[in-house]
Amino acid sequence: MRYAVLFGPPNSGKSTLFNRLTGQNTSVVNYPGSTVDVTFACLKDHSSVTFAATPFIDFIDGAFTMLGHGVAKHIPSGLFQNFIVNGLIAGFSGIIVFVPQIALLFLGMSVMEATGFLARSAVLIDKPLSKIGLNGRSFVPLLSGCACAIPAILATRTISNRRVRMLTMLAIPLMQCAARLPVFGLLLGALFSSPIHGAIGLTAIYLGSICLAALTVGITNRFSFKNDDSSNEFMIQLPKWRWPLWGELIRTMLKRTKAFITGAGPIIFIISLVLWGISEIHIGSSPLIYIIGQWIEPVFKPMGVDWRVGVALILSFAAREVFVSALAVVFQLSEDAAFSLTNLTMTDSVTPIFSTGTIIELILFFMVAMQCAETYAVLKKEMASAKWPNLILIGYILLAYVLAVLANTFI
Amino acid sequence: MRFNINIDILTTLNNLSIAEQRTIKKISNDLVSEQLATFGFHVGSKLKIISKLPFNGAITCEANNTRIAIRADDAANIIVMD
Numbered sequence: 001m002r003y004a005v006l007f008g009p010p011n012s013g014k015s016t017l018f019n020r021l022t023g024q025n026t027s028v029v030n031y032p033g034s035t036v037d038v039t040f041a042c043l044k045d046h047s048s049v050t051f052a053a054t055p056f057i058d059f060i061d062g063a064f065t066m067l068g069h070g071v072a073k074h075i076p077s078g079l080f081q082n083f084i085v086n087g088l089i090a091g092f093s094g095i096i097v098f099v100p101q102i103a104l105l106f107l108g109m110s111v112m113e114a115t116g117f118l119a120r121s122a123v124l125i126d127k128p129l130s131k132i133g134l135n136g137r138s139f140v141p142l143l144s145g146c147a148c149a150i151p152a153i154l155a156t157r158t159i160s161n162r163r164v165r166m167l168t169m170l171a172i173p174l175m176q177c178a179a180r181l182p183v184f185g186l187l188l189g190a191l192f193s194s195p196i197h198g199a200i201g202l203t204a205i206y207l208g209s210i211c212l213a214a215l216t217v218g219i220t221n222r223f224s225f226k227n228d229d230s231s232n233e234f235m236i237q238l239p240k241w242r243w244p245l246w247g248e249l250i251r252t253m254l255k256r257t258k259a260f261i262t263g264a265g266p267i268i269f270i271i272s273l274v275l276w277g278i279s280e281i282h283i284g285s286s287p288l289i290y291i292i293g294q295w296i297e298p299v300f301k302p303m304g305v306d307w308r309v310g311v312a313l314i315l316s317f318a319a320r321e322v323f324v325s326a327l328a329v330v331f332q333l334s335e336d337a338a339f340s341l342t343n344l345t346m347t348d349s350v351t352p353i354f355s356t357g358t359i360i361e362l363i364l365f366f367m368v369a370m371q372c373a374e375t376y377a378v379l380k381k382e383m384a385s386a387k388w389p390n391l392i393l394i395g396y397i398l399l400a401y402v403l404a405v406l407a408n409t410f411i
Numbered sequence: 412m413r414f415n416i417n418i419d420i421l422t423t424l425n426n427l428s429i430a431e432q433r434t435i436k437k438i439s440n441d442l443v444s445e446q447l448a449t450f451g452f453h454v455g456s457k458l459k460i461i462s463k464l465p466f467n468g469a470i471t472c473e474a475n476n477t478r479i480a481i482r483a484d485d486a487a488n489i490i491v492m493d
Contacts, residue, residue, distance in 0.1 A: 235481040
């Protein structure tokens with residue numbers, strides 16, 4: 001076998017040439033700003049991404065609606081037709097409809113990475129992060145957490161110091177992932193009529209979660225790692241500024257979008273089918289979803305919501321965006337109707353469920369409660385222990401619950 | 412009788428100003444030394460200060476056509492000479 005060595009200054013295109021020659025899409029250098037293994041994140045302005053993706057989202061949504069109508073015409077009405085149209089097709093649509101938005105987010109992230117912007121951002125943010133026990137290398141995973149916690153947790157592998165890595169992983173679930181955006185959009189839309197107020201509300205959510213993450217990490221660093229005197233040094237190689245290569249950007253975007261679909265897609269699909277199943281299967285005269293809801297209602301009563309919101313909250317632990325479709329199912333609404341939350345009432349048909357206090361408490365709950373079951377699984381694998389992931393899971397859910405109950409009591 | 416005495420003026424990296432060039436004489440912290448070695452910086456390397464962030468922030472320096480940013484506290488472990 002003959003060996004060839006490829007070397008050159010940072011960001012000179014070694015990885016690009018390597019991938020061109022071998023036909024692979026391999027990450028070669030393992031630091032931010034170059035061809036990093038896992039560095040997914042979001043653009044600062046989600047609304048512009050959503051706006052740019054809207055025509056594609058509408059097209060996909062329309063195509064699946066037409067497909068559902070078309071299939072329904074050829075299958076006799078009944079449970080099987082219901083399963084195909086509202087279970088299978090709706091479940092598959094729930095995955096594909098997110099793709100344009102996610103792909104655009106990944107494209108924006110790849111641009112920032114390829115130009116050398118991310119490494120410089122890590123340098124700028126190092127000083128404030130060092131005050132709470134993190135360092136500049138924590139920046140890329142934390143930013144990535146704004147898109148999806150799973151690749152963000154994997155991105156902490158570039159942090160060599162164990163304490164810093166654990167603290168970064170502790171903070172990631174408090175970053176607001178893209179999956180929470182549909183939920184915040186729904187809740188803020190019901191809270192504010194003006195889009196400007198909604199945007200201010202969303203900014204407050206992001207700033208609030210950053211403050212909470214800083215507080216949590218700072219306290220944990222001070223008390224849980226007080227005997228850990230490992231040094232928290234920081235140095236990073238700075239690649240030269242360069243124009244990104246479009247072919248490389250598109251390939252990276254497609255690779256990451258595919259990873260997102262194959263990672264999160266099956267879960268969303270299965271949850272959609274489970275939701276369809278528990279809302280259609282009856283035990284006696286009551287649907288299964290009603291029986292489950294009645295059983296868990298005492299837990300959610302202090303939050304001021306009824307069993308239907310409780311069911312949607314529990315199901316959203318599989319994937320945050322499931323909350324919206326789960327509300328639509330449990331309130332037996334179309335997806336569009338689910339967006340007018342203020343019209344929904346308790347089972348007495350008079351008391352509105354979503355008052356200002358309830359919406360704020362749900363926002364607080366979604367801000368703090370850990371992201372999803374997959375995040376827990378990846379945390380467990382990367383922390384190589386059950387203790388910390390369990391503490392994070394229980395701690396964040398308890399904190400979210402207490403904040404929600406307090407909000408319901410005082411607002 | 413005459414003696415020629417060479418006096419090396421030693422200081423640490425964080426005390427240098429922008430555009431100053433010095434040679435690394437010693438790295439007093441093993442971890443910092445290890446990390447610098449991964450970027451090709453070692454005792455004897457000639458480095459140049461490119462920029463310094465305000466409020467005792469990170470220092471950007473260059474050696475052998477490689478540019479790195481290093482925290483000012485870590486830079487204090489790098490002893491340099493003329």
